[in-house]
Amino acid sequence: MDSDGWFKRIEELVMLHSPSGVEGEMTRFLLAEFERLGVEVTVDLADNVIAKIPGKEGSGAIAITAHKDEIGAIVKRIKPQGRLEVARLGGSFPWVYGEGVVDILGDRRTISGILSFGSRHVSHESPQKVQQETKPVEWEKVWIETKLTQEQLQEAGVRPGTRVVVGKHRKRAMRLHDYIASYTLDNKASVAILLALAERVKEPPIDVYLVASAKEEVGAMGALYFSQHHRLEALIALEICPLAPEYPIADGVAPVLLSQDSYGLYDEGLNQELQQAAETAQIPIQRAILSGFGSDASIAMKLGHVARGACLGFPTQNTHGYEIAHLGAIGNCLEILVSYVSSIQPYV
Numbered sequence: 609m610d611s612d613g614w615f616k617r618i619e620e621l622v623m624l625h626s627p628s629g630v631e632g633e634m635t636r637f638l639l640a641e642f643e644r645l646g647v648e649v650t651v652d653l654a655d656n657v658i659a660k661i662p663g664k665e666g667s668g669a670i671a672i673t674a675h676k677d678e679i680g681a682i683v684k685r686i687k688p689q690g691r692l693e694v695a696r697l698g699g700s701f702p703w704v705y706g707e708g709v710v711d712i713l714g715d716r717r718t719i720s721g722i723l724s725f726g727s728r729h730v731s732h733e734s735p736q737k738v739q740q741e742t743k744p745v746e747w748e749k750v751w752i753e754t755k756l757t758q759e760q761l762q763e764a765g766v767r768p769g770t771r772v773v774v775g776k777h778r779k780r781a782m783r784l785h786d787y788i789a790s791y792t793l794d795n796k797a798s799v800a801i802l803l804a805l806a807e808r809v810k811e812p813p814i815d816v817y818l819v820a821s822a823k824e825e826v827g828a829m830g831a832l833y834f835s836q837h838h839r840l841e842a843l844i845a846l847e848i849c850p851l852a853p854e855y856p857i858a859d860g861v862a863p864v865l866l867s868q869d870s871y872g873l874y875d876e877g878l879n880q881e882l883q884q885a886a887e888t889a890q891i892p893i894q895r896a897i898l899s900g901f902g903s904d905a906s907i908a909m910k911l912g913h914v915a916r917g918a919c920l921g922f923p924t925q926n927t928h929g930y931e932i933a934h935l936g937a938i939g940n941c942l943e944i945l946v947s948y949v950s951s952i953q954p955y956v
Contacts, residue, residue, distance in 0.1 A: 609804060609939065609942075611786055611935040611936065611939075614788070614800065614935045614938055614939055615781065615783055615788055615935060617800045617803070617804075618781060618788055618790070618793070618796060618797050618800050618938075619780070619781040619788075619790070621634075621637075621796035621797075621799055621800055622779050622780075622781055622790045622791065622792045622793065622796045623776060623779055623780065624637055624796075625678075625711060625713060625718075625773050625776065626676055626677050626678050626792075627677065627678055627679070627680040627682075627697055627713065627771035627772070627773050628677040628678070628679070628680075628697055628698055628771075628822075628823045628824075628825045628826045629655075629677070629771070629822075629823055629826070630713055630771045631655060631676055631677050631822055631823075634657075634676040634677075634799070634820070635651060635655060635657055635676070635820075638657045638676065638799070638803075638820050639651065639657060641803055641806075642657070642659045642803075642806055642818075645803070645806045645807055647659045647660070647661060647806045647818075648660045648661075648662075652833065652834065652837075653833070654822055654823070654829060654830045654833035654834065655822035655823070655830060656819055656820065656821050656822050656830045656831075656833065656834050657676065657819070657820040658817055658818070658819050658820075658834070659802070659806055659817070659818040659819075660815065660816075660817055660818075661806070661809050661810070661811075661812055661815070661816040661817075661818070662811075662815055663811075663812050663813055663814035663815040663816065664811050664812070664813055665813055665814055665954065667814065667954055668814040668815065668841050668954035669814055669815035669816070669817060669838065669839065669840055669841065670814065670815075670816055670817070670840060670841055670842040670843070670844065670949075670952065671816075671817040671818075671819050671834070671835070671838065671840050671842075671843045671844070672802065672805065672816065672817070672818055672819070672843075672844045672845075672846065672945060673819040673820075673821045673831055673834075673843065673844070673845050673846065673904040673905070674795050674798030674799045674801060674802045674819075674820060674821070674845075674846040674847075675795045675798070675820070675821045675822070675823075675824030675825065675828075675830070675831070675904065676795070676796075676799055676820040676821065676822065677698075677795075677822060677823055677824055677825050677826075677830075678698075678773065678791075678792040678794070678795075678796070678825065679696075679697060679698035679699055679700040679794075679825050679928060680697045680698070680700055680771055680772055680773040680774070681694040681695065681696060681697050681700060681702075681710075681747065681771070681772040681773075682694060682695055682696075682697045682769060682770070682771055682772065683712075683766065683767065683768055683769060683770040683771075683772065684768060685768060686758055686761055686766065686767070686768070687751075688758065690753075690754045690755060690756045690757055690758060690760070690761060691751045691752065691753060691754070692712070692721065692751060692752040692754065692761075692766070692772075693751055694747060694750070694751070694752060694772055695747055696747050697771060697772075697825070697826070698825030698826055698928075699825065699928050700928065701744070701747075701928070701929075702723065702725070702745050702746070702747055702750045703744045703745045704928065704929040704930075705723055705774050706723075707722065707723055707724060707725050708722065708723060708774075708775065708778060709721070709722060709723075709774075709775030709777065709778060710722070710723050710752060710772050710773065710774055710775055711772070711773050711774070711775050711776055712752065712754070712764075712766055712770060712772050713770060713771045713772070713773070714761075714764035714765035714766040714770060715764075715765025715766075715767070715770070716763070716764055716765035717763075717764040717765065718764075719754065719756070719761075719764050719766065720775065721752040721753060721754045721772075722752065722753045723750060723752055724750060724751055724752065724753045725745050725749070725750050726749075752772065754766075774791055778791070779791050779792065784932065786934055786935055786936060787932050787933060787934050787935065788932070788933060788935055788938075789930060789931065789932040790930070790931060791929075791930055791931070792931075793848060793924060793931040793932075793933055794847070794848040794924070794927060794928060794931060795824070795846070795847065795848065797848070797922070797933060797938050798846035798847060798848075798941075799820055800938070801846050801938065801941050801942050801945070802818045802819075802820060802846070804942045805818055805942065805945060805946070805949075806818055808942070808946050809946065809949050809950075812949045812950065812952065813950075813951075813952050813953065813954070814841070814952060814954055816949055817834075817838065817840075819831070819834055821834065821904055824903075824904055827907070828902070828903075828904050828907040828908065830904075831843075831845075831904035831905075831907065831908055832907065832908060832911065832913060835908040835913035835914050836913050840914050841915075841916065841954065842875075842878050842914070842916040842917070842918070843904065843905045843908055843909075843914045843916070843917045843918075844878070844882070844905060844917070844918045844919070844920060844945070844948075845903035845904040845905035845906075845917070845918070845919045845920070846919075846920055846921070846941060847903050847919050847920070847921040848921055848922065848924040848927055848931065848933070849863075849864040849866075849896070849898070849921030849922060849923050849924060850898065850901070850924060850927040851923050851924060851925050851927075854899075855896050855898065856894075856896060857894055857896050857923050858894065858923065859923050859925070859934065860923065860934055860936070860937065861892070861934055861936035861937050861940055862891075862892040862893055862894050862923075862937065862940070863886075863891070863893055863894070863920055863921065863922055863923075863937055863940050863941045863944060864893070864894045864895070864896050864920070864921045864922070864923060865879055865882055865883065865886075865893055865894070865895055865896075865918065865919070865920055865921075866895075866896060866897065866898060866903075866906075866918070866919040866920075866921070867879065867895060867896070867897050868897040868898070869897065869898045869899070869901040869902055869903065869906050869919070870898070870899055870900060870901055870902050870906075871902045871903075871906035871907050871909070871910045872906055872909060872910050873909075874905065874906060874909070874917055874918050874919060875909070875915070875916040875917055875918060877916065878916045878917070878918045879895075879918055881948060881952075882918055882920060882944060882948055885944050885945075885947040885948035885951065886944045886947070888947050888951070889943045889944055889946075889947040891940045891943055891944055893944070894923075903917075903919040905917030905918055905919050906919065920941055920944065920945070921941070922934070922937035922938050922940075922941055923937055
């Protein structure tokens with residue numbers, strides 16, 4: 609797939625709402641796509657979408673995961689005038705989204721609201737004044753304006769626990785030469801890699817599970833359920849990789865292989881195998897350790913669900929915000945995994 613193909617596929621995926629735990633739009637889309645590709649696909653009790661590519665040898669299995677959920681907010685309370693008080697869902701910050709349209713995913717209907725921070729023309733008597741001078745805006749100080757009554761919100765199925773995400777029209781991806789920019793590249797771009805793997809990988813040596821995992825942003829819940837119920841020889845998580853001054857990561861086409869994150873070490877043997885796969889495919893690769901970061905693989909390793917885990921990512925600016933990533937780096941993650949899967953040997 610060339611850059612235009614990657615952009616078109618990811619553009620399609622980022623438009624699908626999938627806040628943690630309410631991921632139905634993504635689930636339905638992925639089921640249809642995997643079925644169209646002729647790949648065996650199921651949804652488990654944790655809402656993971658699992659595509660299985662049977663191995664020729666019939667013994668052993670690996671999993672490659674990309675989480676299908678996104679960050680956002682969750683309704684805490686509905687006030688009498690129809691204002692919604694909300695809390696974070698995953699690693700979201702209101703100042704990243706700014707004031708503007710959000711979609712409120714009611715049980716019966718999606719409605720629009722305005723994420724609101726209060727007026728700027730205020731004195732020190734106003735609680736908003738501190739946000740102009742010393743502190744970033746926090747979820748506790750913002751609200752969503754709906755201009756609906758409590759009865760109208762109830763009719764739409766809006767309640768405590770309802771998920772809120774940035775408005776769909778604000779999610780539309782933008783092309784910056786060889787880069788894509790959008791909300792929720794974390795981790796919709798990685799899901800695009802899973803779909804491309806389903807097209808490219810045929811008759812691998814051992815079973816390969818392609819898992820669009822659920823509820824990763826709130827504790828890797830889906831991946832933990834999956835890894836607890838399947839015996840895996842390795843789990844490789846596809847992820848974004850933050851560009852920041854403290855990390856030795858260069859922007860561009862070279863994917864990143866992690867050695868460690870906040871949850872612990874990744875498996876060095878598996879990393880060496882992925883490094884060799886990159887060399888075989890003649891693709892440059894970067895190595896890094898990260899803080900303030902975790903993946904399906906590192907969390908599953910920490911809890912003893914898998915013995916060998918790795919995380920392969922593409923360099924990304926503005927992570928958990930309006931993200932920017934090189935389309936070539938996303939494509940190179942695919943090529944590394946195709947190279948790896950084609951040569952994998954059962955673990956003895």
